[in-house]
Amino acid sequence: MKRILPLALLFVLILFPLVVRDDYHQHLMILVLMWVVIGSGWNVIAGYTGQVSFGDAAFFGTGAYTAGLFAHKLGISAWWAMALGGVTAMAVALPFGWICFRLRGAYFALATLALNEVMRHVATLWESLTDGMVGILIMQTFVSKVPYYYIALALAVVSVLSIEVIMGSKWGYYFVSIREDQDAAESLGIDTHFYKMVSLNIAAFLTGMAGSLYMNYMGFIDPEVVFSLHDISIMAILVGIVGGVGTIYGPVVGAFVMVAVHEFFRTGFFGFFQKLAVLTGSGLVNTVAAYVVQAHVLGFGILVVMVILLLPNGIVGDWNKIMGTLFPVRKKGIEG
């Protein structure tokens, strides 16, 4: 039973680009799939191992620049760099972890944030390597989005499956035990430092691959875009938290919701107000439409606040709570 729904979803996703030919929606779905990968990565280190990272953009950017530099400087097709993007991100994860894992909780989060910013500055200032703010521009291999879609889908499926496998294994238990009580775990003989590093490397690998995919797909990156604290690191956290930390499908749900919501607000409820304005020809509705589009980030922010307040364990984690509110069940029985 548990298997049917994910498989059904997979089926729908596979058929998607064949049914929906529209470039714009394909683009949105590719973004969703990319965020599934990043969110899953973040989930491993934060949701399962309890080390909340605010700096995942460091891995993303590293992966993106690896792919970009391969194409730009070495003339090798950026596709080879896809896997390498994950590896270089792991190389970054090693010192990252070594520095940050001495710290706990809030301090760890701050340190990851600082390192994220350091990476961004390095990319901007090390012009001889990265061309600084000029960024890296490559011509995409495919003009159609469909091949990218399937690659992203494959990546997303691999991420989710590997999370499932890992979390079901002994490693998964070690991670969770570190999250619940690191000292107790240590005292039980679990090498917490080692497993935290493993967890971080998994996260880095996945996020780095997503970064390489981004380079290949978008064709243009610069330090502001790929090392962005706000657009990548914090978005990763939101995907994880809104979806549900510590769950396998949380990032999947989170990715869908966050991309949809973001786009929803950016286009003013998908142009609902504009359509309404055209229909009614009303000046008032027009102004409202203009305001809604202008304030799209505000709507997004308010939503974030509400979700955190009401659904602290995310959509998947608090699913029962959601169902309970939408479909309250009257209990007839002993409990009055």
Added chain:
Amino acid sequence: MEVFLQTLVAGILKGGLYSLIGIGMTLIMGVMGIINLAHGQLMMVAMYVTFVCFHYLGIDPYLALFISAPALFLLGMVIQKYTLNPLMEVESILPENQVLMTVGIGMVLTEIARFLFGSDYRSVKTSYSSSAFYLGEISFSVALTAAFFLAVAFTVFMFWFLLRTDIGRSIRAVGQDKDAASLMGVNPKRITIITFGMGSALVAVAGTLLMPLYYLFPDIGGPFTRKAFVITILGGLGSTVGAIFGGVTLGLAESFGATYIGMAYDDMIGLLIFVLVLLFLPGGFKRLTKI
């Protein structure tokens, strides 16, 4: 030699202002363990309040202090009461939800500001905005020097407040051990609300003082939040004197870095110091003093 002295002066004066920004955060972080990623945005709100006071009411920024600080105090209390306190009740897998909440709040504050005032740059120009006095060849910006002395004054005030007043002691008690404090008759919820309010009011002072020197736009908050962290970690959580130390250290590091290494690197230098302190001096300056 002139370069060295001017850089030194610039660093110290800037540090004074920075420490005002940090002192609010160190209080919040030290007492409640809340990482407030909306700290810079609170400062932004205070700056808009100052701007409105100046442009529409003709009130000088130094007087507007008496409006912006209480306003932010109230705002801080409201934020803590209705968004952060409820989070502490809820059982969730990750305690970091509350950090994210502050991210969300920061976003909301920024966007409301953009909605009301647009993305335009605003500034407040007073007679003393660009004036400077000279000691020899070294120039001292009037507004920045005033900010420096006010920062010291506030630090002294907070020091006294936390040591001598009832509320101050309750705040420290909650910071040390919430449960023990409540056993002693302190209401931790009320204290957290007041503390967040105070932290916000302090950063409001910093913002108001910064207004004549800099400019204002909705996205101004982010970099200042980061600086506040560095200062807090440098000085040690909850330590008011540490905030001055942290602020001046950061100011000097940035100034000397800008002069002798290159201005493009000054942000990085702050970040690297941050990481180094996190690693090697985890308690911050506080380790070396009592409070």
Added chain:
Amino acid sequence: MKKCSVILACLLSLTGLIHSGAFGAEALKVGVILPLTGKLAKFGEIEKRSFILALDEINASGGVNGKKIDLIIEDTTGKADVGRSAIEKLISRDKVLVVGGGYSSSVTWAAVAVAQQHKVPFLVNTGSADRITEQGWEYIFRLNPPVSEYPKALGSFISEIGDVKTVVILHENTLFGQSGSKKFSKQCKDLGLEVVMEEGYEAGAVDFKPLLVKVKAKKPDFLYMISYVMDASLLMRQAKELNLHPRLFVGGAAGFTLPEFQKNAGDASDYVFSATLWTPSVPYPGATAYYDKFVATHGSPTEYHGAEAYAGMYVISDALRRATSLTRKGVRDALAATDMMTAFGPVKFVAYDKKTQQNRLPTFLVQWLHGNLETVWPKEVATAKYVYPVPKWNER
């Protein structure tokens, strides 16, 4: 059960179909990308208003061969990746014939690659990094001079005044700043000037004093700054505080020509020179008329960015009129053959140095004199006499 939410969210994201095109099938679709929100919103707004000003004039006088132009403006929010998505939407969903706009260099750079790949003609009117027209891309045209040519007028001015030997260059760390600084450095060498210091800074800094004190120690003859408006204001204000007085302060356009610069820097902005691409008093037909109309309609001033957008709209409509077939290729070929005069200056796309399909225009030098931006060089178009050397701070 849990997956219901996934399917729901899926469907939500899938049902975003909105049909654009409130105009009839007769209208010619033109896309424009501009930063309408975000940090650069102010400039985006000036350009958008200018596009619309031109559009209304064109449509009111019969449109293009009887057809109206339907202008679809997309917001890039000032970010390169959003810019790419915006232009992709214009190309594949709105099916525009041609794209205009392109404000910041990095967003424009990212967007032109998309246009070239999809074979859609793009008339860049503001993005100034040289490389945009150095790729040999036949679908990309640029109306405005590249950043390396901004200080052209400065070159002849320096030859005129003669006694400057050393220069310090300060620039913001963006594509615009970094590339502009490199190009200007080279130009200085060609002019026989010594660049004694060149440094970048992160835009939005609070305190430029450490940087300026270094500049003061070098005692340069002149200071060249590439900044946007708020950094420019702070730089000048703090230079005043430090009593830094080279013989000449020159800005590399952008922030230095905006009215906000003068408002924020106050008397520290006085006597500052700047390179610029256009002023209301340039000798091109329609320049002053455009300026006056803009001020009358919107109650606020416009400057060279607005003029670029205004002219851009006219060039696009002219190409549409001449196109032998109303396809993207047809419009592209028509653009390539452009030879007309606009309020921004003459427009003809030529190839020179490494560039292709680039319009070549002279630039001007302006100076802030007592709160007004006066054109001071070349002499033929000057509205006021330049003041050189710039008076020291305590002598004003």
